Every structure is written in structure tokens, then in C-alpha cells.
Amino acid sequence: MTLQETRLLTKRMNDRPADSFTMEGALATGAYDMLRKALQMKSADVQEEVKTSGLRGRGGGGFPTGTKWSFLPAGLYPRYLVVNADEGEPSTFKDRELMERDPHQLIEGIAISAYAIESNLAFIYLRGEMAHANEILTQALADARAKGFLGQNILGSGYDLDIVLHRGAGAYICGEETALLESLEGRRGMPRIRPPFPAVAGLYAKPTVVNNVETMATVPHIVSMGGAEYAKIGVNRSTGTRMFSLSGHVNRPGNYEVELGATFRELIDDLGGGVTNGGTVKFFIPGGASSQWLVNEHLDVPLDMDEVGKLGVMLGSGAVMVFDQDTDPLAVAWRLVKFFAHESCGKCTPCREGTGWEEKILYRILHGQGRPSDLDLLLDIGDNISPGLNAPFSQTTICPLGPSSVSPIVSLNKYFRDDVIARCTPRLVTMLTGNGLAGNGLDGGLHR
């Protein structure tokens, strides 16, 4: 039996592709009914339903959402709900589709969640580049206010909420929750030292919950079917459905909403139409650029956050990148590390200096000037950023950006060590000596 999509979050956009993003389209398909239902419940009960559902954060960390909410200190107000819409992980594009094609599902989810945590002000921190989503959300928010789904005394419940839409300025780091809060407060986007955690002192030093767009968009469905019912979808502690952004060498790249528990092979073959040109999978990245890689033999691993975690990788943001038999893993590693070096915020030393160094070494190897010792040097640099080279990351840095840059290196070493070292032969290096690619450092170290 081939894998089919399980459409909860993507139902409306697939049922009414022409106008799912409008208020009319949304209302015609039951939007805001669940808000009405939630507002008739006690906020603690809504929170309990979410806890029961086993919903885990869809942004990358996979932390149980209900538990996160319960960290808010009792009796401290105001509280803020901040929605992380700074979707910047390379090859992740699920939140964008959710915002562009079904903004009211998101707004409904935010409203229910804000009600559940007793917050009267929510923020959407939108990735700066998403101009279209910005327009859609701006209109949707205005419509929701006009219809009384936001604002004072929502649907006669006595509950007030407004949502502030804020566009970022194009920094990957602002997807990290504390850097996001810094940026939202108008400062340079750099991660904060924890503790205090955002739940205790977040935005404007007030108790704050930061949740991902997909997480929020899931909440109305939990209210709709009840937490216990929702928990029946999926597998083990990975309940429900998730959006997977499938990209790379597949015939039908795109977003697919899948019940958790299916395998990577089903996702790639049944939904993605298999590898392009009838090729085979050489390796794939299971959960966004920050994750370590898997190879062909892992294709039957289930889409289960904990099962995947046992392999030292993560489902992360749900971005699955597939690379066929002709791909140069070294080039992929270099490009990914270059991304992290480019996006390092510069706050802490290991990431600021280490990612750039890694990138330079990979570039050198890629261009035929590697030394056989370079891979071990890369691993040791990685160890100084992420001691033990484990996943989930241990880190000498403040946030996981630096350790993320180590993932491609660890993966290179794990699966392609011999290939990489073979490309660092002294003969090849000697041939290319003098082309200046690596600057001034070629003497002495070359023939080691």
C-alpha cells in the first residue's frame, strides 16, 4: 500500500485552492469554529487538551508544547505568545505555505493558544523575505479583527487579544527563540544567555511562550478532535501529522503532510515520486540543514522523532533533502557550512570563528588543496564547538547554530571519510599549488 497524505493542516488549502486564504473561503470551511469552542472552555482545559494530544514543537526542537506552556510562572502577567515564523532553515518551506495559503488556520491557532496561556497580546515574527506571506497575513489579521475574531471581547467571551505582525530583517539567527525576542525588542538579533528562560523572562522580560507556525496551526485540530483523539494519530511519542518539505533529487518536491510513523522511503518514493532519472539515494538530510545525515540504508527508518534521534539525527524542521548517487557530499557539506558561517551572529567565539574556519578548510579540500590531516582537523574544530560531536548537541556556544555547522562534517566523516581523504592526496595538491586558492598557508602543512 502506498503512503497517502493525511490532511489536517493542509485540508482547507487543498479543498479550496482558489480562495483558502480569504476570510470567505476560511469561514466556508469551518474556520474559527474551534476558537468559538475553545472560548467556551476554561483556558486550563484547553491547555490540558494540548498536553494530552502529545503535540511536540514543529520548529525543530520537538519539545512538548503543553509542557512548554506549563512552565509559565503562575500569576505573572502580562504574558506574551510569540509565534516563530522566521522559517529560515535551508530547504524548509512548510510554514510559508501554511501562512500564504491558510492564514486563518494560523490565526485561529494563535488565538486559541493565547487564550490557553492567558495572554492578551501575541506576536508573529515573520521572516523578512516572505513578502507575500506578509501581505496575506496583514489582510487576514485585518479581516479577523473586522469579524471580531481578534480585538476586544472576542465572540462575546470577554477575552481580548491582538496579534502584532513583525517582519524580520533577514537573519537566520532570529529563528533561535531568544535572538528572535532580542530582534522583536528592536535590538541586534543575538541569542540571550539562559537562564532566565523565555517562559520566565522573555519578551520585554515578561513570561513568554515561543511557538512555531505549524505548531500553532495544529492547535485548532486538537480542539476539534480532542487531545486524546489527536494522540491516536501518529506513532509512539510522535503524535499527529507533520508537514515535510521534500526537496533535492526527487521527482515531485514539495510539502507533504504525513501521519508520523511512515518511513523515509515511503515519503520519498510514494509521495515524492522517487529519485529523479531513476537514480538511487546516496544520502539524505532528514530534518533540515542542522541535522546530521542518513544514507541509503536508513530509508526504512520511521518518521518518528525518537526513533530518528537514536541514529544521532533529528526530524528537526521537517525538511528532507535527498541527494542522488552522483552528488558530491563534500560540495554539499561545504555549501551547508558556508551557510552557517554566513549566518553566525558573531556573538560567541566558537561559532563566529569556528564556522568560518570550517568553511575555509572545506573550500580548500573541495578545490584540491586539502591535506590528509584536514578531516581530523575539522573534527577537532567541531569538537571545540560541539564537544563529543553528539546529537542532540552539546555546545561551547550560546545557541545551537555553531554546533549545527558541525553536522555536515560529522556526516562526511561517518559515511564518506575515505572519499574525502582520497581527495586530499599530496599528488593532487602539488599539481595545484600556486593557484592562490588558499592564501598563504600552503607551505609546511601540505605534505604532512
Place this chain on the structure above:
Amino acid sequence: MSAVNPQPPPELVELTIDGHLVMVPKGANLIDVAQRHGHYIPRFCWHERMKPVGMCRMCLIEIEGVRGLPPACTTTVTPGMVVHTQESSPNARKAQEGVLEFLLINHPLDCPVCDRGGECPLQDHTIAHGPAESRFVEEKRHFAKPIPISHVVDLDRERCILCARCTRFADEIAGDPLISFVERGGHSQVLNYPDDPFSSYFSGNTVQICPVGALTARPYRFRARPWDLEKAETSCVTCAVQCRGEVHSTTNQIVRLLGVDSDAVNHGWLCDKGRFGYEWVESPARVTAPMVRKTADDGTSELVEVSWPEALDAAAQGLQEVARLHQASSIGVLGGARGTNEDAYVWARFAKGVLGTDNVDCQLGDGLPAEVVLGLPRATIADCDRARSVVLLAPDLKEELPVLFLRLKRAAQDLGVKLVEIGATDTGLTSLAAATVRHLPGSAADVVGRLVAAIGGTASGDGRIDAAAALLGDGSDVVVVLGRPNLAEPADATVAAAAALATLPGVRFLSALRRSNVHGALDMGLAPGLLPGRVSLDDGRDAFTEAWGSVPEGRGRDGAGMLRAAADGQLHGLVLLGSDPMADFPDRALAERALASIGFTVVVDGFLSESAKRADVVLPPAVWGEKSGSATNIEGRVQRLTRRVTAAGRTMDDWRIAVELAARFDVDFDLETIDEVQSEIARLAPAYRGVDSHVINGARDGVVVPLAPVTVAIGRRRAAATADTDAEGAEAAGTEGAGAGASGVEAERADTADAAEAGAEMPAAGPALLVWDRSAPAVAPVTRDSYAVRLVVARKLYDAGRVVAQGPSIVDLAPGPLLELNPSDLEHLGVIDGGTVRASSSRGSGVFTTRSTRGVPAGTARLAHNQPGDDSDLVDIAEAVTDLRLETVGASATVGLSKGGAR
């Protein structure tokens, strides 16, 4: 009586570091307490006077039960915490070595030509914790370098390790967030904003706290190698805060001054004027040989260099001649606030005990009466940290006492102290004030009277005054910072306001007089009606007559009185001790007439000032850095000054000059050394009783006089007679947490009541210390007509004074004679910001460039005092206020004030 809000001793918790069990204050910062217990954890970004940021990651350690490697600098100690530093944790050591390698990969190896080479934390940590070999074979990062970011600071972005100490200092401590990170990742760099230099009064501190050679000070750049420097701890005497510093010299030349972290005074900071102000010491304009006026055959006269005996003889003979022709009281001694306490004491003894005149004043009509400064209950700077509120009745502290500004800024910003500002214009602290009461210049007494009444329960009806009163509660736990806010009005209104505030129970006063050692000079009796040690002429008459032989009969004239008398032909001899009435006295015309009328003038001054050029004898003194001694700051703290270079030319210590002059009056002072002078002060001056050379040289943070009556536990290097329990003692007990700058100093305070009660423990009681009777002149409000603006003359940090004028690095920073006006007044006048106006007072007029400033209320104008290029003469000290008529000049001369013309 104890200090304001003494703090209970902190609760101690157990902490294990590398297997050693120590007891530390609960909530202490780990990196700080570890160091205090001998476990140094390497770091770059952490600085004990700033909030931790955990950026450099050099201080990563292991804590049992905590995942990963947290930075020590952001870790708060919890009970039972078990910590492994790099000494006992291989993981921490590897991480630290890794961080150091990361910092080094892009750091240029130009240590041989780097100012920091030899005193560089990055070098030192590389030796101690770093890799021996570089594994980095790529090209290093490159930036244009160095680039100037301010008048005195250069930035080398290649050397920068991005610890953010400088940016955090600028933002958190100085309040001048003019430098910031730009770009990101490997391209991150510190930079000022385009077209906006890092023009902070405190920019030099960033050079000192930079852990590498990224920030360098232009006056010091390439001038010395650290291992060649000879160093001596001293105080900066550029202003009366007297920050602790370390003066460095090489080849007998002063090359820099660094701040020393004194809990009591400056927390390690200096202002740029103080830090870079040493250059005047080596100015080629210094007078380094005695000079005597000689008349040529053609009748013209000029000052000619002569020998010391000849100059001293001439000075003594001239003064004797004045005394013979007139009387002793027709001699005046003006100045002395720039010297040491020892200079001031010996000169006071010479003036009052030998010349026999009480016309002695170290202030030039620009301060407050000595009784007010000395005779009110005194507060320390640290008291401001613990007070409920601090009332500011003072000039702009940022301009006049910059490091006191930093302390009060911290108190308001970080310690929750409420500032209540009373003044005519905005100051650097206005934005931090919890309440601000604005008044017309000259009306301070009125609003303070209403404020005190409101504290007593009589609401003033003025919201701002009542809000301020609410912050002051019943008036207890209040510190009043008292200075002279306006030189365009007499001190009367301020004195009357102080008298009103002094009625509040438990109130204490912190003086905000500016000139370097004015408080030491006042304490030493360089003021009319006073004798050394804060006693009045009458109370101290018997004791000092016995010691000195004689003291003047009655109270003499103050500085303004002397100049007025001179102009009226009643003062015939004048000694100027480092003072320049032409520049310092608010009423320039009066100073000019006075100096022209004096028959005989002796000037003791390092420069040929406008006043000195008219002298008959010029005696050149050794100056700061060239002589030892002590000085007393705004809070009455006596700290030692240290000689670091040999005195220039044939200069001589001021006090020796007085000894030599006395000898020519057949009086042998029998004073040969500084120690002997200090012993005589400790013996004779009541407030300084016991403060001899052992105390002055032994107390690390100096001592506040008068000494407390009790002797409590003291650390090593402390002198036995002090009751000084601060930093060192506390440190030994491990009770001092990060940023707890306010700790310590409590027991150091003393007051007369305690001293009297505990008399048995003190040396024999002498004359009673001065207490001001709060008699204040009646101040009647002066109506301002609607066509005039009322003038505030206040100082800017950079002016035409010698420290700036003779310092090549900072001379260009004086803003010049700007007349600051409210935008609405400029609009009425039809003048744009930066346009020129003619300002006319009852005395004179001048043409000024205007600056539009919202901080100056409509109807008020503010002019900087003693600016280069300002030869205007607007202030008449006989007037209660100075009102200006403004008119436009030049092309738009026909446009007057729109209210009806200014003529």
C-alpha cells in the same frame, strides 16, 4: 551614627572549586568568587564592573549535575555547587584551549608593534592556556586599520576579539551608546555610526578595558613598551572627585594615566579629561624658572628669569613693603585649590600666621562659602548608592565631576536610587531623574523652600515639586549633592536652598565643588574665617596661636571681596596661588580692574596666565606627577599623591616656597619633608587628627576625615589608626560580590557626635569642628521681563583651562562659546540653529553662535564658562541674576524679537 542604610552581612553558602571547599556569599558570581579564592578562570568579556554577557566563552567550566560546559561568568553560585575549572576538568581545559585557538586564528601577530604587547590578556592567556602551534593555514581576516573612532581613540578591527567590553561600557556605564557591533559572523566588527564619532567623555576607559590592542589611545600610541614603564598609584586631580589612578612614565616622561578600581571612588573609571589631561605637565609653555619684573631704562618692564634667592627675596620684600605702607590686611592670598593638602596647609600657615592676613580664599567667587561646604553633615560617594533618594542641587555633573556622574547614573539605573533634580536647565542626569524641578535661574531657594514645606506636609500645589517631595519621604536617608549651578548669579540662592534642605532630619551633603583640591584647601584653612582642620578662626584661635605664634584678628575677605577691594584701592598686595582670576572669576571686568589696581603681585603658577603676566614676581611650582603629598576629595577622603617624574626645570613644591618665604620673614617653620608637614597637620588640624603619613600612605582607598573613633579589623597594608573596613577586609572574608561596589566603606564614616563620645580613644580633643548655622542671605525673586532671557553660565568638561588648553590631544574638544537656547526662543528670534546673536546684559555684550537645545527651557539661556574664543563680559557679580537681551546680527539685523524687538 551609622552610614546611610548599612547592609547586613551576606548569607554564606558552600562551594567546592577543584576540590576545595569555600564559603561564599549566596548569589555571588562564580568567576568572581573563584578568583577571590585563588582559582583564576581565564576570561575576556567578563568585567567586574559590568553585567556578564557570556560571549567570549573563555571561562567554560564544568559543574556537577549541570549538562555541558556553562560559562563561569554567567553562573550564579548555588548552595553546594561543585565546580571543576580547567585545573580539574579535562573537558573544560579542552574547551578553553579551543576558544583561545579560535580567538587567535584571525588575530594578527603584530604583537611587536602593538601597544598592548607585554600587558595583553590574550598574550598572557595564550602562554598559560593556549596552543603552542597554529593549525590555521588560511588567510586571516582583513580590515582597514587603524581607524579613528574618536578624537583620542583608534580602532584596529583585526586585533579585536569582539568581547563587547567597549560597547557595553559605552552603553551601560557611560550612557553613550555610540559604538556598536555591525555585520555578523566572521565579519562582525565594532564600529561607530557613520559621521558620528565616539565622542564620549569616557571613551578612554574603553582603551583600558580592551583585552587586546584593538583600541588604542592616540596620546599613548607607540610611545612606550609596557615593560619599560615605571608606575605609581596616585589620584587624578583634574577635578575634585580625585579618581584613583596609576601614572606611568618612561624616560622621566609621563605617558599615561590608568584608572585604578577604588570601590569608594571611581570603580576604575576615569574621564577623558583626567585620563589624557597629563599632557599639560610637559607643556613647553610651563614656567620652569623664577621670574621677577624688571624695568628697563626706557620705562618698559618685563618678567626676567632670575635665581630662586633673588625671586624669593623680591617676593618677601614686596609683601613686607605692602604691609609696612598699609597693613597686613591689605594683602590677599587667592587660590591654592590646585595644590596638595600640604601646599595648602603651609600656605595657610604663611598667610595667616606670618603675613597675618585673613584675606585668604582658595575659591574665586565660583564656589560656595566655606562654612556651607565644611559645616554641613557630609555624605560619601558610596552613601549615594544606598540612599533613598539623592537631591541634585548642582551644576551638570557630567560636565564638571564626570566620574561622580557615572556613580550617580549607576545608583539611579542599577541600584534603584531616586534622583531628584533641581535646576534651571537639563543636565546629563535629567533623563535618569525620578523627578525634576525646573526653575528660573536665581530661584532655587524659592522652589526648594516649597519642596521642604511639601515634605513637611504643606502641598505646594506644583505637581513637580509635590512629586519630588513624595520621593524624599520624611527627608531621612537623603543625600544632597550641593554645588554651584550657575556662575551668572551669586551663590546666595543656592546657599539659601541648602539651608532649607539642611533642616531635613538625617540629611547629608556631598559637595560638588569642582576645582581639583578645593576641599583639601578649604580643610587646610585657605578660606576667610577658617583655620586648618575645619575650625573657625575664633574656635581655633588659642590652639593655633600657640602653634603658629599668631593668627589674624578678624575675618577677612573672600575671593570676590578681595577683588572688589582691590578694584576699590583697598587691597595692595596679592598672592595668586595657581589661580587666574581673569579666567576663573565669573566677573571678568572686575578681575581686570582689580589686577590693574594691585600694587604688588606674587604669582605661584606653572603658566604665565593672563593674571600671571601682570605679576611682579612669578614663582614656578612643581605640579601633579612631580610631587608627593595628599589631596582631599568631594567626600572628604584623603588620598595620597605620588611623584613619578622629576620636577621640571627649577620648579619647587608650593609648600617649600611658603617655607622659604616665611624664613625671609624670620619665621622658621621647621618643615623639611612631606612627612613632617603631614605630621604637623595630623597634630594641629582637628578634622585631620591622626591622619599622618603612615595613614595616608597605608590606606589603600584613603581615609575619610575626620577619622571614625573606633578601630576595627583592618587588612594588611592598612594603618592602625583608621577605621577603614572596605574592600580589602571584606575581600579577605570573601564577602564582596560582583558589582557590589557599594560594600565596604560603612565603618569609615564618622561624625562629631561619635568623636566626642568616644573621645577617650581619640587623641586629645581640640577645637570644635565647624558647624554651619544655616544663616543664609535673604534672596528676593527678581522679575524677568518678557523680552529677556535669563542666563545660566556653567562649565563644560573641556574649556580654556590649562589642562585642556595645554593638552594637544584634547585641546580641540572645547566646544567654544555657544549660547544654548530653547528652540522656541530661537524661533521667536528668527534665528536658525547655529545662527549668531548679539547678547547684551547690564554689563556688556557679545556675539555668540547659538545652539538649539530642548534641555534649556524657554526664557533661559545657557553659556559655557571660560571657553576659548570667548572674550565677552556679561556677568556682573553685584547683580542677583543676569538677564540678556538678544538681537540678531549680520544680514538679518533688522529682525528683532517678535515680541517687540530686543533693543
